[in-house]
Amino acid sequence: MTGYHLSLISLTGIMIVFAVSLNMIMGLCGQVSLGHAAFYGVGAYVTAMMSAGGVPTLYALPVGMLIAGLMGLIVGFASLRVRDDFLAITTLAVGFLFVGVVRKSRALGGEFGISGIPESGLGPAGDAFLVAFCVVLTVALSVYLSRNWTGLAFRSISANEEAAQTLGINSAHYKLLAFCIGCALAGLAGGLYANYARFIVPGTFGFSLSITAAAMVVIGGIGSTAGVVAGAVLLTLFPEIFRFLGDYRMLVYGALLVGVMLFQPKGLAGIPSMVRRWAGPR
Amino acid sequence: MYYVDLLISGVAFGCLYAMATMGLTLVYGLLRILHIAHAALFTLGAFVGVWVFNASGSLIVGLIVAILAAVVMGCLIYRLIYExxxxxxxxxxxxxxxxxxxxxxxxxxxxxxxxxxTVRHNPFYMANFTIGAFSINVIYIVMAGGALISMAVLAFFANYSRHGIAWRATVSRPLLAANFGVNVIQVRYAAFAAGSALAAIAGVLVALMNNLVEPHSGELISYKGLAIIVLGGLGNMQGAFIASLVLGIAESFGIGLAGRYVDRDAIAAVALIATLMIFPNGIGRART
Structure with a gap:
């Protein structure tokens, strides 16, 4: 296995953590977020600044998570006030606000970002192992959450918030929880990314990354952890898989997005049941 | 004087946003779709318009071909994708x-x-219109004028023509409108056609202002367009117009006063978040 493969695997792992974190907010709890890259960016910037200041990566990562989680809590309060399309637009604005502020902030390196982030000291294999560990942890948390009482509450809010409230579910409490956990995990993914790339610029954390994450969730199958993991793997490796397309990759990417939405709106997670319907007794 | 300049460019941009995003409002009102591909119709109009203008030397011909191209593409998007x-x-x-x-x-x-x-013989490039101490870019006047005229025509149709009444009926009660014999599908095509035509005009105007059209020109309106329709209320044309003006002016003054700390998109974002926190259902009330 070459260093290139190792780095590709790390990147895929980071995107899995990121996509699964968005799925907690969007898939489980049903709150559409189009600015999730901002929290990834918060995690990346906090971790990068602390690493550059001499703090070991393993200590910097949780701090990045914590701060991203707190930011998520603040945006979560917005989700109590606005709903549906209005929430989608609010989170979209949060994404633009983050990039706009970072771009003009001299302390955060402005347009040029932060370069020369020191190595974690774990070595390439150690870094890959760290990413793998975080992936396992995130996926386990997501599966655990979706199967216990909290996940049920999330799903009920996603299905019908008024009905959930009538049944005595404190929807505000659970929405804030979803934003908090989801954004903290996005911060973790961002911290891992800063450690992986060792060079970050504000443009990375813009609208297109938020959309990529949303596409991973929806193409994978909204609400299904396994589907979202598959979606994240597929879209991260997309440039590799479709390398033969050369200059036409974005064209095909757009067409793929449209095609999945038209013919398989439940995403990859909907395929097994479709196959079963075909193969099963009629 | 500085503030007057900011106000003028803010109003011009606001009018432009209104014209470019009217299609989004029409579509959102009817179908509740955040039609972000509308931005591509804006770019399509700009490309076709500039290409034909450069080739034929006539701006009017360019504009007409641009409108036709955008209308066809807009209706195709509805038929092939959304339906x-x-x-x-x-x-x-x-x-x-x-x-x-x-x-x-x-x-x-x-x-x-x-x-x-690039626009080859741009009649508006560096053209200024001077009254006393004021100097206004001619393209700003054309932008604001074009937007106001096309909106007035649209508003007239919406309020007084049978098609406009059918459109309004479908926005507020789709089922009831269909029961009263309104051809809902036809109304949808009309909305896509009208919105796409306005986007094409706006695209050509922006291409004339920048003297250039790029593949990513549409990003100017794509995300802000979504913000405007949502802020304006559910498919409410007046609301969208006010939201566009507010956004244009807020951006213009924001850049002038706080441009050192945040960029243009971030200022629009702040304006948006603040407005939505105060009015969680947008500025304009839904027409029911």
Missing amino acids: SILSQPPYVPLLASLGVLIFLQDGFRIVFGEEGL
Whole structure:
């Protein structure tokens, strides 16, 4: 296995953590977020600044998570006030606000970002192992959450918030929880990314990354952890898989997005049941 | 004087946003789709308009061909993409629309090249209109004038023509309107056609202002467009117009006063978040 493969695997792992974190907010709890890259960016910037200041990566990562989680809590309060399309637009604005502020902030390196982030000291294999560990942890948390009482509450809010409230579910409490956990995990993914790339610029954390994450969730199958993991793997490796397309990759990417939405709106997670319907007794 | 200049450019941009995003409002009112691919129609109009203008030397011909191209493409997007996924949850059409935007933007890059097209004989380039101490870019006047005229025509149709009444009826009660014999499908095509035509005009005007059209020109309106329709209220044209003006002026003054700390998009974002926190259902009330 070459260093290139190792780095590709790390990147895929980071995107899995990121996509699964968005799925907690969007898939489980049903709150559409189009600015999730901002929290990834918060995690990346906090971790990068602390690493550059001499703090070991393993200590910097949780701090990045914590701060991203707190930011998520603040945006979560917005989700109590606005709903549906209005929430989608609010989170979209949060994404633009983050990039706009970072771009003009001299302390955060402005347009040029932060370069020369020191190595974690774990070595390439150690870094890959760290990413793998975080992936396992995130996926386990997501599966655990979706199967216990909290996940049920999330799903009920996603299905019908008024009905959930009538049944005595404190929807505000659970929405804030979803934003908090989801954004903290996005911060973790961002911290891992800063450690992986060792060079970050504000443009990375813009609208297109938020959309990529949303596409991973929806193409994978909204609400299904396994589907979202598959979606994240597929879209991260997309440039590799479709390398033969050369200059036409974005064209095909757009067409793929449209095609999945038209013919398989439940995403990859909907395929097994479709196959079963075909193969099963009629 | 500085503030007057800011106000003028803010109003001009506001009018432009209003014209460019009217199609989004029309579509959102009827179908509740955040039609982000509309931005690609804006770019399509600009490319076709500039290309024909450069080739023929006539701005009017360029404008007409641009409008036709955008109208055809807009109706195609409805027929091929949206019609079959209207019953899906809202993020499905939104992502499909984004896919269309990505596809078309990359298509423009492949067809017209990364650098885009430059306007060859631009009548408005560096043209200024001076009254006393004021000097206004002529293109600003054309932008504001074009927007106001086209909106007035649209508002007249919406309020007084039978098609306009059918449109308003369909926005407020689709089922009831259909029962009263309104051809809902025809209303939808009309909305896509009118909105796409306005986007094409706006695209050509922006190309004239920048003297250039690029594959990514549409990003100027894509995300802000969504903000405007949502702020303006559910498919409410007056609300969208006010939201566009507010956004244009807020951006203009924001850049002038706080441009050192945040960029243009971030100022629009702050204006948006603040407005939505105060009015969680948008400025304009839904017409019911």
